[in-house]
Amino acid sequence: MEVRKKVFYWMTWLLVLLLVTPPWVIAQGKQGTEEMKTFKQEELDQILAPIALYPDDLLSQILIASTYPLEIVQADRWTRQNKNIKGDALTQALEKQNWDPSVKSLVNFPQVLEMMGEKLDWTERLGDAFLASEKNVMDTVQKLRFKAEEAGNLKSTEQQKVIVQEKVIIIQPAQPQVIYVPTYSPAVVYGPWWWPAYPPPPPFFPLPPSPVLYGAMAFGAGVAMGAAWGYAWGNCNWRGGSVNYNINQNVNINNNINRNNYAKQLPAGSGGQGRWQHDASHRKGVAYRDQATAQKFNKGSTAEAARSREAYRGRTEQGRQDLSKGTGGDRTSKPGTAQTRDLQTSKAGQRDIQPGRGTAGGTGQQASQQKAGRAGQQASQQKAGGAGGQAGQQRKDSAFSGIGNGKQTQNNSNRGSASRSGGSSGARAPTGGSSSSGSRSGEGRK
Numbered sequence: 001m002e003v004r005k006k007v008f009y010w011m012t013w014l015l016v017l018l019l020v021t022p023p024w025v026i027a028q029g030k031q032g033t034e035e036m037k038t039f040k041q042e043e044l045d046q047i048l049a050p051i052a053l054y055p056d057d058l059l060s061q062i063l064i065a066s067t068y069p070l071e072i073v074q075a076d077r078w079t080r081q082n083k084n085i086k087g088d089a090l091t092q093a094l095e096k097q098n099w100d101p102s103v104k105s106l107v108n109f110p111q112v113l114e115m116m117g118e119k120l121d122w123t124e125r126l127g128d129a130f131l132a133s134e135k136n137v138m139d140t141v142q143k144l145r146f147k148a149e150e151a152g153n154l155k156s157t158e159q160q161k162v163i164v165q166e167k168v169i170i171i172q173p174a175q176p177q178v179i180y181v182p183t184y185s186p187a188v189v190y191g192p193w194w195w196p197a198y199p200p201p202p203p204f205f206p207l208p209p210s211p212v213l214y215g216a217m218a219f220g221a222g223v224a225m226g227a228a229w230g231y232a233w234g235n236c237n238w239r240g241g242s243v244n245y246n247i248n249q250n251v252n253i254n255n256n257i258n259r260n261n262y263a264k265q266l267p268a269g270s271g272g273q274g275r276w277q278h279d280a281s282h283r284k285g286v287a288y289r290d291q292a293t294a295q296k297f298n299k300g301s302t303a304e305a306a307r308s309r310e311a312y313r314g315r316t317e318q319g320r321q322d323l324s325k326g327t328g329g330d331r332t333s334k335p336g337t338a339q340t341r342d343l344q345t346s347k348a349g350q351r352d353i354q355p356g357r358g359t360a361g362g363t364g365q366q367a368s369q370q371k372a373g374r375a376g377q378q379a380s381q382q383k384a385g386g387a388g389g390q391a392g393q394q395r396k397d398s399a400f401s402g403i404g405n406g407k408q409t410q411n412n413s414n415r416g417s418a419s420r421s422g423g424s425s426g427a428r429a430p431t432g433g434s435s436s437s438g439s440r441s442g443e444g445r446k
Contacts, residue, residue, distance in 0.1 A: 038128065038129070038132040038133075038289065038290065038293075039128075039129045039132060039133075039136070041140070042195040042197070042198040043125075043129075043198060044129060044136060044137065044140040045140060045143075045144065045194075045195060045198065045200075046195065046198045046199070046200055046201070047122065047125050047126055047129055048126070048129075048137065048140050048141055048144060049144060049186035049190065049200040049201070050122075050186055050200070050201055050203070050204045051126075051204075052140070052141045052144035052145055052148075053144070053145065053148055053154060053171065053182055053184060053189065053217070054171070054181065054182065055160060055171045055172060055173055055179055055180075056170055056171055056172060056235065056236045057172075057173070057179065057232060057235065058109065058112070058179055058181065059141070059171075059236065060232075060234035060235050060236050060243050061102045061105045061106055061232050061234050062106070062112065062116070062126075063126070063130050063137065063234070063243055064100070064102035064130075064234050064243060064276060065100065065102040065103045065105075065106055065116070066116070066123050066124075066126040066127035066130060067127040067130060067131055067278055067283070068099070068100050068102075068103055068127070068282045068283060068284075068286075069120060069123050069124050069127060069286055070283070070284045070285070070286050071099045071100060071103045071282055071284065072103060072106075072113065072116050072117050072120075072123060073117050073120065074097075074099065075097070075099055075103050075104070075106065075107060075113055075117075076110075076113045076114055076116070076117030076118075077117075078097070078107075079107050079110050079113055079114075080110075080114075083110075086226065086227070087226075087227055088227070088256060090107075090226070090227045090228060091227045091230070091254055091256045091257060092256075094107065094227075094228060094231070095257070095258065099282070100279060100282040101231040101232075101233055101247075101262060102231070102232075102233075102234055103282075104228055104231040105228055105229055105230075105231040105232035105233075106228075107228035108223065108225065108226050108227075108228035108229040108232075109179075109181065109223055111181070111205065112181065115204050115205070119204070122201070128288075128289040128293070131278060131288070131289075131293055131296075131297075132289070132293065134241060134242045134243065135241030135242065138236070138237075138238060138241045138242065138243075139241060142167070142168060142169060142238060144190060145169040145171070146169060147190040147191060148189050148190050148191075149162070149164065149169060150191070151189065151190060151191035151216075152215055153184070153188075153189045153190075153214075153215040153216040153217055154169070154171075154189075154217070155214065155215075156174075157174070157212075157214050157219070158174055158212070159173075159174055159180035159182075159212070159219045159222065160172065160173060160174055160180060160182075161173070161174055168238045168239065170236075170238070175222070177224060177225050178222035178223065178224055178225070179222060179223050179225070180219045180220070180222045180223070181205070181219075181220075181223065182217045182218065182219055183203060183205045183206070183207060183208060183211070183217070183218045183219070183220065184203060184216055184217045184218065185202065185203050185216065186200035186201065186202075186203070187199065187200050187202070188216045189215075189216040189217060208220025208221070225250070225253050226253075227253070227254045227256075228254075229250060229253050229254070230250050230251070230253045230254025230255075230256075230257050231250075231254075231257065232249065232250055233245055233246055233247050233249045233250070234276060235249070237275075240275075242275050242276065243275075243276045244273070244274065244275055244276060245266075245272075245273055245274060245275065245276040245277075246272065246273040247259045247262050247263055247266070247272035247273065248272060248273070259272065265279070278297060280297040280298065283297075
């Protein structure tokens, strides 16, 4: 009896505690758990393998910029259209753009910017992983670097300096004013891949002309530090597991940037430096991976975020499938199609409707005919004139609308010649069965 009283006593207090605990405290605990489970180690290895061997300075800008995918797309398009702007003119032009400085810095590397814009799914996943846990991302980069070093494929060359310290490998340009972007196959440079279910993507860049080869790595022409690199303010804090920020970095490269404007956006008293902090305003409506991350940056679900999510859904889902298969979402876009990646295509309804037009099939037509009471068909039969026109119309509908209806569809198609003799509408029926079916199905809906 005494034991029952004690159990009842503690259960009562536990219930009271749950009732008085603020809901947001419980929600925060759930968010922390969700963030920790966002990416598995095998996923991080797969995502970071293509860029883990990039020089530290370039890598830090890529990590920051990946959290602003829409600005990456905009900067990529802008760079293609303004290839000839250099020097002070480039600085003036970039100052007018409301992009994050990390995105502006990548204008100095148009090939990297183009890759991130075209492999948008990978860029988003990288940004999601970095927002979920900077430390996990930084630790994974170091793990991959040590694997490449152990395989004999990461060493100092004429293009780069590889500094091996305790538990840390630093990669710096051999010449401070020139950065070489390495080309390598992730499936080779790290040795035998250790996650069969998560194969690494193929090389992000083709082998450059007249490459300089060092084991499994190749280098093309170096990239000089131009005016845009004056915005490269991120740097890797390997031991702290984060990326640090210093707006006074690279002043010697470009001193025409109004750094005071950017300093005002940073925490007061920071002196324009410190640990990098994500700026949700540069997200520009692109939805975060989950609600916990959105709330972490005070950006819950909004109508704008929902539209952005719809606009990205088709591209990114296909990219995830490609990456999981090891294809990495290979580039198929033409340079002139950059506009298709802009979120001006947020009329998501059009994207949702278009696929349906080609897949409506026979079932869609039958449903629309039932709803319309076959009134439209009767009217077209009267215009066709005579029994022959009626027979031709019926055969046309049955022969070309039932894609996927098996033997009956095949038999109906074989009677196409009869429909041609029966009426002009049957004679000009298109051979693209599913497409014509979808059109009639849409008319039925109207």
